[in-house]
Amino acid sequence: MTRITRRTTLQMTAAALAMPAIIRPAWAADTVKLGCLFSSSGTMANLEGRLNYVARMAAEEINASGGVLGRQVEIVVTNPASDWPTYAQMGRQLLQEQKVAALLGCWTSVSRKSVLPVVEQNNGLLFYPLHFEGEENSKNVVYMNSPPSSSVLPAVDYLMGPDGVGAKRFFMLGSDYVWPRTINKILKGYWTTKGIAPAAWREEYVPFGFSNFQNLVNQIRSFTSAGGGQPIVVLTVVGSSIPDFLREYTNQGLKPTDIPVLGLDMVEADLEGLNTTGLVGTLNCWAYLQNAPGPRNQKFLADWAAYVKKSGAPFSGTTVIDPMVSTYDSVRMWALAAQKAGSFDVPQVRGAFAGLTFDDPSGYTLSMNADNNYVARGVFIGSVNDKQGFDVLWQSKGTPKPVPFSPYS
């Protein structure tokens, strides 16, 4: 008899709670299923939870115009409960039992890494909607968002250039896992090629869910006053640590005009509940910002607000973040590929990726090529405004070609 510990209790409870979502009947034969791997409980719930609803919204749009190849798209939702191994387990169930045509899912790189073997063994297809560290090119994953070459590096370039602040020194602060460490490694490689000495940067990591940033902000203050050129903070902490950091940063009297913060995982949702007047000028970089110009974005914002109202989703109808648009793009691009291939089988769908284009809400035309499973997208640099949103400070002229493996790492 195994002992009942808190851990087993937690696992059993989590499994029991997730059950109803998995054993939903596969009643309709004229539907095609897409599976979602986004947590609706745990630390990622506030961010990932909304992606389930966006996927449904995209599916409804497709269904309203007749579905894909005559079949209606059905979204199957699971709850991996922010527990990385559970993503793999849920992914396997979706692929083997639910026979989903494709998976949409994961926010953190560590959850993607744990799903990766599952989609490769089952020859599935995972649409991953987050910008990330690159250094990976599986034929079973579609990288919907940008690798560092077309997100982080343009942003750092901007900050180092004359239009930015002419940054010379860098304080890297991240959560301790694969994404921040790889990003920082690439950045260090990049700075080395620019002739910046290692003395000009500093690297600190904190555990997941870390909240007491007093010491670290102290260190940033002394880093700022040490002289030797304009310093910036490259922030790669994730989840609840972002608002915790920003709160302490303003509390200790720091300002973006003293030491700008480039928050690589920072989205509009992280600013909820913060007074952002002292943070105006804090930066992020994504492939979409809520204030992106253009009618397509206006339509998407209106659609989302209407969808929240209609479905009663427990999320703000007035906040749209990049991963939401990327999830929406995932569903639409999968539908385009299936339509083009004339089949839902993964090899055929994959074969249809090359040359696929989609005009998404960001205003850019997304495109895929035959070399890899990456999607070319535009780059935005956002600047926090006093209304808890981001203004578009800079955006790329076109969509840079994604480079999966960074030459700087």
Added chain:
Amino acid sequence: MIGGAAASLRICRLGLVIWGALMCLVLSGGRADAAAYDRARLIGQLCSAEASDVLHGLNGMLAEAPGGSLADGRWALGVAQAFSAKALRCGPDGHGFLALPSGEVDAVSLAPAAAPADSRAPLPSLRARRVLEQVDAALRVFVAAKAADRLDAVRTLARHSEGVPANLAQTALAGEHDPEVARALRAWLVEAGLHAPDVAARLAAIAALGGDARAQTANQLMSLRADPAYAADPRVAAALDAAIAHVRFWLRIGDALSLLYNGLSAGSVLFMSAAGLAIIFGLMGVINLAQGEFIMIGAYVTFSVQQTLGAFAPSWIAWYPLVAVPVVFLLTGAVGVVVEVAVIRHLYRRPLMTLLATWAISLLLINLVRVTFGTQNLQFRTPPYLTGGVRVVGDFLVTWNHLFAIGFALLAFAATQALLRLTDLGLFIRAVTQNRAMAGCVGVSTRRIDMAAFGFGAGLAGLGGLALSPIYNVNPTMGTGFIIDSFMVVVLGGVGSLFGTALAALGIGLVNVGIEPFYGAVAAKVIALLMIILLIQWRPEGLIPALGRR
């Protein structure tokens, strides 16, 4: 040595005040009939699509800040503030408009005029924003009506003095009536004398900088020491050495104090999250996995109090953390009592069942709150007395919100200890804890005591939520982050001892924060946990084991 340096500094400071006074006598006169601003040209530059033109325009505004008339200053300040608030509208022909709350006006003449529909709202770049901040401060020094406003402007300029025209401080001093602002201006003037050709001015500036121990001044002084143009003069070199030694000494003290302060505040946070559990688990032995949710409920009640005050008594809104104290305690305590009566009471003899049941309660509470309030972080209107802080020594900053947490923890500890030691209820709780059957035999109503103790523990956890609301994100799942730390603190402190809980919280906080700067936050957590394991090996009952039979 230090004493000698301090004494000589004081003399230097006296000297520099006299020098400053002389300087302003010599240079008084200043802002009068300078040429008026070329307003149209300035607006044209700000409206340019070229970043360099915008910067040029802003630098021009900064340079002309001491020269213009009062009307020009007001106009320029209005334009600068509109620009930084994104209220500047640029028509296609380079014509500028300001979108003020009262309506759109022409940026040059300030006469009402509607901006064309296809006009642009330029967003200042980071670099432009910094100059904008200086322009804003430089103009406020002359234009602002309130002395406090001017003082703030002078301090901002003293912090970012690069590019600020050299005659600004003197011109401002000539027209300044408020003694405090004048003092700040003089202090700034003295520091600006660092690069003056006159050795006396340099010495005065060095002494002034040396008296203000910051990492920034240490760097400034050290770069001067390395500069042969300064170090060649033995008097300057000696003054520099003394000032550097003095600054370094106070910086080290400041660093040590910051570590201590950060450790104290981390310990207080831990104590506030564990105090309720010290009663419920420590004294009553209930493994309550819903403890974190009591903290969360406390924070949500605080939020509701804030909203209610905002709606019905806006003048009291700044005092909501204090108004909320009794409300939070009573409401969260009531939730605790309900939980006890409905569930826990029936499971005292079955601890494993309690574990499951409280876990279920925790999920229920999280989802109830999620459905009622939503998943987003709540926005607290942090009152002014809980934002920012004051610099004490070196770079040591006492931040008000952390000080609030420390004070709150101290009060909560004292009140709880008093309740347990000095009141009948406390006596009964201790009696029931030590020997339930015997306490029942002598006439203590154990059921009622259980209920009261559980409610008290829950109320205390709710107060924890109140104390943490200015520091943490408040959302439905915030409680889950506290539960492991709380159990750790209670177990380490010794189950059944509130004093032990306080000691353990303080110890863990200090150790964690103390290690962090040397080995990083990840290693700090590991080392702290290892130390806890060793401590428990050494004292299995915790730091302060409860006396009595178990």
